[in-house]
Amino acid sequence: MTDVKVPTLGESITEATLGEWLKKPGEPVALDEPIASLETDKVSVEVNAPAAGVMGAQLVAVGDTVNVGAVIASIEAGGAAAAPAPAAEAAPAPAASGEAAALSPSVRRAILEHHVDPATVQGTGKDGRITKEDVVAAASAKPVAPAGPAPAPAPAPAPAAASAGGRKEERVRMTRLRQTIASRLKEAQNTAALLTTFNDVDMTAVMEARTKYKDLFEKKHGVRLGFMGFFVKAAVMALKDIPSVNASIEGDEIVYHDYADISVAVSAPNGLVVPVIRDAQDLTVAGIEKTIGDFGKRAKDGTLKMEEMKGGTFTISNGGVFGSLMSTPIINPPQSAVLGLHRIEDRPVVRDGQIVIRPMMYLALSYDHRLIDGREAVTFLVALKNAIEDPTRLLIDL
Numbered sequence: 151m152t153d154v155k156v157p158t159l160g161e162s163i164t165e166a167t168l169g170e171w172l173k174k175p176g177e178p179v180a181l182d183e184p185i186a187s188l189e190t191d192k193v194s195v196e197v198n199a200p201a202a203g204v205m206g207a208q209l210v211a212v213g214d215t216v217n218v219g220a221v222i223a224s225i226e227a228g229g230a231a232a233a234p235a236p237a238a239e240a241a242p243a244p245a246a247s248g249e250a251a252a253l254s255p256s257v258r259r260a261i262l263e264h265h266v267d268p269a270t271v272q273g274t275g276k277d278g279r280i281t282k283e284d285v286v287a288a289a290s291a292k293p294v295a296p297a298g299p300a301p302a303p304a305p306a307p308a309p310a311a312a313s314a315g316g317r318k319e320e321r322v323r324m325t326r327l328r329q330t331i332a333s334r335l336k337e338a339q340n341t342a343a344l345l346t347t348f349n350d351v352d353m354t355a356v357m358e359a360r361t362k363y364k365d366l367f368e369k370k371h372g373v374r375l376g377f378m379g380f381f382v383k384a385a386v387m388a389l390k391d392i393p394s395v396n397a398s399i400e401g402d403e404i405v406y407h408d409y410a411d412i413s414v415a416v417s418a419p420n421g422l423v424v425p426v427i428r429d430a431q432d433l434t435v436a437g438i439e440k441t442i443g444d445f446g447k448r449a450k451d452g453t454l455k456m457e458e459m460k461g462g463t464f465t466i467s468n469g470g471v472f473g474s475l476m477s478t479p480i481i482n483p484p485q486s487a488v489l490g491l492h493r494i495e496d497r498p499v500v501r502d503g504q505i506v507i508r509p510m511m512y513l514a515l516s517y518d519h520r521l522i523d524g525r526e527a528v529t530f531l532v533a534l535k536n537a538i539e540d541p542t543r544l545l546i547d548l
Contacts, residue, residue, distance in 0.1 A: 152201040154223040156216050159190055163456065165217045166190045167326040173205040179225060186222065189326040193423065193459070194452045203227045213323050257282050257451075264289035281450055331422070338483050343519035346478040349531040351538050353494050353509045356380050359541055371436040373443050377491075378414065379435035381466060382442075383544050384537035385489060386410045386431045389464060392530045394522050395515075396463050398484040404521060413462035413482060414442055418449040424482060425454055426462040435544075470494065476512045486521045489534075490514035 159166055166188040173185040184196040185205065206224035210216055260282045261268055271288045273280040324332070338344070360375050367375040389396040389410050397406045412430040415422050425445045427438060448454045465482045470493040479490040490513070497510045513534065517527050537543045 152225045153221045156218050156220050168214050177205045201225050260285040335480050338480050345519045346516040347527045349513045351535045373439045379439040382438045384534050388530045388533040392526050395487045395530050407463045411463045413465040415467040416445050416449040425458045479516045487517040
């Protein structure tokens with residue numbers, strides 16, 4: 151019998167929450183096959199089988215907190231050869247086992263929730279991998295007939311509840327990631343003197359440049375030309391002019407950074423995660439877009455590494471992709487400022503004494519007023535606005 155222990159989770163992380171068991175007691179497991187998913191403060195981590203055999207006793211339950219090095223289960227010897235025993239099912243078994251190993255925790259959870267056979271799902275992710283969206287799409291397209299009629303009487307209690315008023319409640323334990331997000335956001339509100347300054351930006355020039363060069367850009371660099379590349383580049387220039395926006399407070403000292411590590415908020419299955427574009431000041435727009443694209447894919451698959459979300463000197467959060475018109479984002483401590491981007495919409499504006507229609511976006515800079523003055527915040531936003539409205543400035547560093 152081999153003990154299954156909680157692996158090392160990264161620097162300064164000593165515990166995690168058991169998110170789900172990927173194998174049931176008695177099921178055969180292969181060496182290094184994922185058998186459990188752990189949720190840390192930032193990402194999901196898979197626990198792989200230390201030996202081949204049969205899944206033995208599971209010593210902790212879903213939702214329990216476990217420490218690094220703790221024994222959470224056991225692998226019993228002698229079951230690995232049992233899997234190929236049925237000749238008729240020998241061929242499918244390895245395929246399913248290999249497929250399971252390639253699925254991320256969020257995808258496995260979606261498969262269990264929607265009762266979808268992964269073998270019937272067409273993957274649209276990298277290298278044909280199945281994503282959570284693929285599972286949801288397959289579930290919605292799945293006919294309701296297969297096993298629906300038989301279990302139909304089971305939901306009978308539901309009408310009873312409805313007759314009592316139709317009001318229902320569901321209690322779901324907060325994930326460790328969501329708990330961490332909640333505590334850090336509240337900590338920021340309690341510690342920093344938060345203030346938000348707004349401006350708007352005419353997106354005409356950037357949109358024209360994107361339309362003109364997007365095909366050539368993608369052909370040359372293998373990545374789509376989005377708006378974030380422009381905004382990160384413009385933010386780096388503005389941070390150079392207003393260094394306090396890129397600084398942080400440590401005790402009674404102000405720490406100024408001569409580099410720009412830009413945190414970008416990315417949507418993941420369990421909430422927003424914030425990976426960091428290191429040394430963004432040294433990257434081209436293509437390099438920035440490639441990095442962000444990679445972050446987005448791996449956030450969806452749950453394969454971002456914890457070290458990729460540490461640090462950061464300034465954050466950009468794009469709520470516009472979800473349709474947000476305006477917001478007051480909260481800083482990500484120990485950072486002192488966060489830029490909020492919003493949706494682009496046509497609005498009437500005055501140009502040369504004439505009312506014209508332009509694609510406009512609201513910008514929001516939330517900052518720690520203990521360190522950043524209002525003048526500096528406004529100057530930062532104006533510098534950003536000027537660079538986006540005249541992208542040539544990005545080329546000549548003006």
